[in-house]
Amino acid sequence: MFGFDWKKGLTQRSFLEPLAVFIIFSYLSFHNAWLSDDSFISFRVLDHFVNGFGLRWNIAERVQAFTNPLLILILSPFYYSYQNIVLWSFLSSFCFGLSALYFLRKMAISSAAFWIGIGFLFSSKSFVDYSYSGLENSLNYLIEAIFFYQYFKKKENTSESRLPSLVLLASLGLVSRIDFVLIFILPLCIALVQEWKQKKLDRVLLIRLLVCTSPAILWFLFSAVYYGSLLPNTYYSKTNVEDTLAHTLRQGFLYYFFESKWDSIVFLFLPTVLLIRSILKKKVTPLWAALAFSIPYLVYIVFVGGDFMAGRFFTYVILLFGIAFVRMENLGKREIYLLSSVLIIYNIALSSTPIHTIKQQAKLNPWLLGREEIADEKLWYYPATGLSWYKKNDSLLSNLAEKKPFFPPSPEKVFIKYNTGVIGFFLPTQYIIDIVALGDPLLARIKGKGRVGHKIRHLPLGYFESVGANENEIFDPNLKEYYDSIILLTRGNLFDPRRLGAFWEFQFGSKRKYVEPYAVDQEREKKMWADENRKKDQGINEI
Numbered sequence: 348m349f350g351f352d353w354k355k356g357l358t359q360r361s362f363l364e365p366l367a368v369f370i371i372f373s374y375l376s377f378h379n380a381w382l383s384d385d386s387f388i389s390f391r392v393l394d395h396f397v398n399g400f401g402l403r404w405n406i407a408e409r410v411q412a413f414t415n416p417l418l419i420l421i422l423s424p425f426y427y428s429y430q431n432i433v434l435w436s437f438l439s440s441f442c443f444g445l446s447a448l449y450f451l452r453k454m455a456i457s458s459a460a461f462w463i464g465i466g467f468l469f470s471s472k473s474f475v476d477y478s479y480s481g482l483e484n485s486l487n488y489l490i491e492a493i494f495f496y497q498y499f500k501k502k503e504n505t506s507e508s509r510l511p512s513l514v515l516l517a518s519l520g521l522v523s524r525i526d527f528v529l530i531f532i533l534p535l536c537i538a539l540v541q542e543w544k545q546k547k548l549d550r551v552l553l554i555r556l557l558v559c560t561s562p563a564i565l566w567f568l569f570s571a572v573y574y575g576s577l578l579p580n581t582y583y584s585k586t587n588v589e590d591t592l593a594h595t596l597r598q599g600f601l602y603y604f605f606e607s608k609w610d611s612i613v614f615l616f617l618p619t620v621l622l623i624r625s626i627l628k629k630k631v632t633p634l635w636a637a638l639a640f641s642i643p644y645l646v647y648i649v650f651v652g653g654d655f656m657a658g659r660f661f662t663y664v665i666l667l668f669g670i671a672f673v674r675m676e677n678l679g680k681r682e683i684y685l686l687s688s689v690l691i692i693y694n695i696a697l698s699s700t701p702i703h704t705i706k707q708q709a710k711l712n713p714w715l716l717g718r719e720e721i722a723d724e725k726l727w728y729y730p731a732t733g734l735s736w737y738k739k740n741d742s743l744l745s746n747l748a749e750k751k752p753f754f755p756p757s758p759e760k761v762f763i764k765y766n767t768g769v770i771g772f773f774l775p776t777q778y779i780i781d782i783v784a785l786g787d788p789l790l791a792r793i794k795g796k797g798r799v800g801h802k803i804r805h806l807p808l809g810y811f812e813s814v815g816a817n818e819n820e821i822f823d824p825n826l827k828e829y830y831d832s833i834i835l836l837t838r839g840n841l842f843d844p845r846r847l848g849a850f851w852e853f854q855f856g857s858k859r860k861y862v863e864p865y866a867v868d869q870e871r872e873k874k875m876w877a878d879e880n881r882k883k884d885q886g887i888n889e890i
Contacts, residue, residue: 364458368448371469376444379475379701380437380734381725382747383656386481387768388785389413390432394750394775397427402573404771404786405778407817408837411579412786415483416566417523432772433748436481437734443485444478447666450492454499455673459683464673466690472610472708473658474665475701476725479734483524484662490520491530491663495670498534508547508555510538515559522566525578529643530663575836575850583791584784585651587860588802595652598799602653602660605721609657612693612700617668619689620675623682630676637671655800656724705729705736720798731769743769761815763806763875778814782806782875788833792853792861806875808866823865832858 388404392413396402402419404412413419418439425435448465455461468474477484494516497509517531542548571577590598607614617634624631641664648660694700698707709726725733730741737744746753752773763780764770771779771786783801784790789810795802808822810830819834821827832849839846852858 365452368452368465369445372441372445372448375469375475375701376437376441376479376734378704378735379725380440380479381476381729382433382436382479382481382732382744383724383728384766384768385656385785386436387747387772389415389419390436390481391768391771391775393419393422393426393432394430394772397423397430398775404781405814406776407778407814408788409574410786410788410837411570411574411576412581412781414524414579414581415486417519417562418483418486421486430750431748433744437479440479440481440485443489447485447488447492450489450496451670451673454492454496454670456676457678459678460675461673463675463678463683463686463690464669464671466687467612467616467672468665468669469702470612470616470690470694470700471658471665472699472701473606473613473661474669477659477662480659480725482659483527484659487520487523487527487663488666490516490523490527491666492670494520494531495534495667498538499674506547508542508552510542510552511555511559513538514556515562518560518563521563525582526644526647527663529647530640530667532643533640571850572841575846575853577854580788580791581785583860584787584795584802585800587792587794589794589796590652596649598652599649602648602721602799605653606658606661609723610661611697612690613661613665613668615693616689620672620686623685624675627679627682629682633671633674633676634668637667641667652799653721655721655798657721659724705733747772761811763811763871765801765803765879780806780811780814788837789830789861792829792833792859793865794860794862806868806872808868811868811871825863826861826865829858829861 392402392404395404395406396419400406401409402411402416404410422435422439425439426432429435451464452461455464478488479485494513497512497516500509502509513531513535517528517535520531521528539548542552567577570579574580588595617638621631621634624634644660644664654660694702698710701708705726730736730739731743732747733742734744736742743753745751747769750773754773759777761778761780762770762774763782765782767779767781767783767786779786781787781790782803783797784793784795784804787804789807790804793804793807795804797803807826809820809827812820813830817838819827819830821830832852835843835846835849836853849858
């Protein structure tokens with residue numbers, strides 16, 4: 348009736364390829380989609396924001412307890428219209444991931460190269476696991492894919508500069524997650540030098556570049572005024588630690604070692620491709636370029652000690668390798684068969700790869716390995732937040748979608764917690780003292796120790812009473828004076844002129860960290876850990 352030949356359309360390769368990608372990605376999504384506890388720190392802020400309480404973790408104070416402002420801002424209008432975070436998180440991650448694959452196809456030299464590239468990505472636990480999780484990784488996949496599509500795209504108009512679009516994307520990436528910008532550093536420098544050599548860096552272009560940095564500039568200005576800090580509170584909580592540099596570097600290398608065992612394809616496939624291409628005397632420039640572009644981020648991983656989430660920090664580098672694979676030229680039949688065979692054998696031989704069901708993935712794959720305390724976060728949280736298990740008794744997805752707590756109500760207004768995400772989301776009006784300081788402005792400035800990324804602080808005597816009464820009742824006089832300045836920044840009038848001086852001292856002066864000893868609320872700490880351990884051992888679902 349509409350003049351469309353369905354038989355011809357269905358047999359066209361241009362139709363079948365995107366359909367196949369859609370079906371495979373949908374299958375992987377159903378079996379691997381999940382939500383992490385940390386994502387609900389952002390979701391609690393999102394819930395406060397759309398309900399008129401501001402971009403805050405605890406309603407009482409202005410603290411940036413999240414590292415992904417761009418994701419929160421993108422989700423805000425959708426969550427405002429319909430407050431079901433499970434729907435919007437899964438749906439947005441699916442759209443971000445599928446869109447990233449679209450730009451990979453646009454970058455691909457050939458169909459064969461594209462399938463080898465996404466075959467590598469779909470074989471990686473790190474890449475697939477963090478295509479979901481509720482964190483910003485899936486959004487960053489899209490930003491990274493668009494950036495390198497623009498970077499490698501052949502320009503029809505050679506007089507037109509590519510720098511503005513690249514700078515804009517890097518600026519958005521910076522707002523999405525500050526350390527993510529490391530992926531773009533080297534290509535931006537190369538593009539800048541090329542434009543300079545071609546004498547394109549005139550006044551008009553520089554003004555355009557300044558305008559393109561506006562997302563990052565505006566966010567930092569907002570953060571400085573609103574939070575009294577240029578950097579998120581999580582930066583201080585994760586870097587203000589008792590560990591020596593040697594200990595941090597060791598933990599960073601352990602993160603690499605864990606990845607090599609847990610997601611072996613990341614360390615196996617690139618050398619395989621390089622070896623085969625070298626033997627066949629094929630061009631390997633895109634692969635070396637990807638490796639070079641990833642160096643700043645790979646070095647960063649070591650110097651921050653990695654993370655407790657297995658694979659999370661490698662995802663952007665893995666995508667960069669995937670981009671290199673789709674750009675491989677002159678793929679012959681023998682090379683295609685060899686590389687495809689490697690991927691097929693790897694996925695068949697290992698039941699832990701993403702193409703298998705979650706039960707198969709869990710076999711012989713411990714969630715926690717050794718002293719490094721790096722965990723398979725997806726398998727840890729999947730019984731409660733995994734998409735394919737949404738009908739099982741342990742699933743919390745319906746509770747999370749309806750914001751219906753799975754524990755009985757409590758009259759308490761202040762809680763001390765170690766895992767704060769999901770609990771905090773269910774307790775929007777209560778004040779939660781985060782003992783690892785991701786959302787706590789005072790504890791983040793005190794040195795912590797323990798698991799990488801989750802450094803525990805001792806609770807100052809009188810701090811619990813202070814946040815409950817909204818008055819400074821801290822016992823130690825020096826710490827009490829220090830906390831007065833934090834109250835000014837996080838609870839005082841935004842335009843109080845004293846905030847400017849406090850801002851400078853906390854950012855660049857003597858108050859960046861609190862290093863003096865202080866009295867500890869030992870009784871309350873003992874009670875908190877006793878309750879945490881009891882609930883963990885007995886599986887009790889209560890606050």
